[in-house]
Amino acid sequence: MGNPERFSRLINKNKVRNDWRLTMRVMICSISLLSLANVFFPISSSAQDRFSEPDSLYKNKILFLPALGSTPETGFMFGAVVVPQFKLSGSGTDTRSSSLLFSGIYTTKKQILLGLLSDINFPGDRWVLNGNYFANYFPDSYWGIGPNTRNSDESTILFTEINLEQTVLKKVSPGLFTGPFVRWSKVYNLTFEDQEGNEIPAPDVQGADGHTSSGVGWMGRWDLRNSNMTPTENHYVQFSFLVNSSFLGSTAPHTSYLLDARKYVDLNQNGRSVLAFQGLYRTVSGNPPVLGMSELGGDRIGRGYHRGRYRDYNAAQFQSELRQAVKGRFGFTVFGALGEVWHRYEDFNLSTPKWSAGAGLRFNINKHDPTNIRIDYGIGRGTSGFYIQFGEAF
Template sequence: MKLILLTLVALPLFSKAFAADDLPANAFPADAFAAIFFSENAFPTNTFAEESTAAANKDTVYQSSYSVLPFVSYTPETSLMFGGLSLHQFKPGDAGPETRSSSFIFSAMYTLNRQLMIEFTPNVIFPQERWILDGRYEFSIFPESYWGVGSETADDDELEIEYSSFDFRQSVLRKLGPDLFAGPKLRWNRVYDISVEEPENNTASDAGNNAVEQTTLAGIGFSVRQDRRNSIATPAQGRYLELTAMFYPDISGATHPHSSWRMDARRYLDLSGDQSQVLAIHFRSQLTTGQLPFREYALLGGREIMRGYYEGRFRDSNSAQIQAEFRRHAWWRIGFAVFAAAGEVWNRFEDFHLNNPKFSAGAGLRFDLNPDDTTNLRIDYGISPHGGGLYITIGEAF
């Protein structure tokens, strides 16, 4: 049933002429949504063919590189984070300028919230981009705040859950056409050594106790991705769409058998024609069914979407979030951005309503660390009715 619902959600994104009269009165106009995200003529931009030709003339021989760098960032979930990372960028085999660079990233981070994260992220793109191998292998010890499940949890319900986790993810994507990839995904996850620290008179204690369960997940899924962004770290043109389905059945040994469906759609409009003024729009949704451990619920908030909400401040079986951001170059290497977002979580579709949607907004500064290949230092502050948060990191939110 959820797969059918996801199809119904995704279908308008590909529709060129979906009548608004066919939608409920409170629904988002699907044809307008599709036009913004997927129309090539929404705003005039340079073609990617022209950019690819220019890149081909410039990048005739790729030089592999290896770097070891210190790293500092700040988010509401981690407080101050510091550590180091090693980055190896390369192109395998006889890959030429038509193939984006591959990378191996190893990082170790510690935060003032006593969180430890060790992560290895391999991304290998084969010649002609025929195959893409995306992976993430992570160990973490992670205390985090938890308010229970549902869209009506109170700020006073906060408690702290600490756990250790191994999380291994690997996808194998095959090129099906220009900028279109599809393939299987595998995941293994283990959460253990869980403890709950509850303040006195905490009304969320039942939800917290229910969350204290060691979990093991082994899942398989499938992903379809279209990526027409001109840049991954600092996109200014193009679009991105990824649809993913994951299944964690009993037969795999999962302690909490369940399924999840995710949609991530992004559109970038170059308003000025020279990438100095960009309007970026982002829609993200997650639908789940089955037995969910607390880390597998659909989460609202974080450093990528609904900034101003602690990631997981609201969580439930399903979520939908949308945000828009205006980015402008100001002077030299400096720019700024303003953003706003809305979202909601819910349990069952028959209980879904928009009586209490969640909103956030904010602004931030950008500093271009590499003018030859724009990569921004991002400093954002987001606010919401449930607090606010400072975000300092590398790369745009989306």
């Protein structure tokens, strides 16, 4: 058998090489996509004009909303949401509006959700700061790992999670941003129950007894949307990777990669009829915790599937949506999606793709800076979901 310590070192070296090669492949792929996007999705003339328009009067506004929502993961939600929408002093028409979203929510599934989402754009969009801070007690459903888990495999996972994430992006050319981000997350008090509420042994998976993830990453973003909350034209492409190492305190060291590409087509050049597309790919390497794996479904993509209904090392999803304003503040949408999860690349196949489709209603709550309340209903393979949420899905 040889020297086991030497054998272990060789394996670790090969893992480092493979992770590095994967990082380079994904980075090269994302750069290629950015270049292709510029060929096939050129900047519209209206977007070019927007950067040279004279300054207009922007009205800052604070929205106070009851948090009356619904997703399959939470059931009905009750609470409050406060959303300041504003522009920093010195901002003109070349600067997108900023927003903070404070939320405090309790759900019919006995979940407690406290959070802050921040999207701060400095004058001229020279710097963009995005934050995601939350503390949740979150009983949720768990079906296991892989693309072929059954509905009968469902159990309940109960845990508390604290998440701190901050991104700092610098504009290097019009619409192109890059910079570092950090994330710290702790999941604890993990228990599993059957459908009758009886505690059961934890599955034999990484992180089933809790974990800490502490990582440093880098992000590149090409963002030419005319609005963060309700985009109607141009595109958004983002690539990022996050290294969660034991050196930084991670108990399940792993690296994650994310590629998110979106395109918006203003069919009538007036923002009332918009065709939107999104492709999302996430992969992890190393030893990710079960709650850090790539997931399919949720309130933003794969609507109709419970978020995490399928999970594994890799997840690829695509969706399209037609958004139509009808009269005044009201509108509707129809959407469809296709996705799959898999473990290794040689395991990938589309014999049982996870499709979903649905429709929804929209109500604009801020006529000066359009922001929609959306009500969606989606269906998938033997599943469905009802959603009441703030802002567009993507």
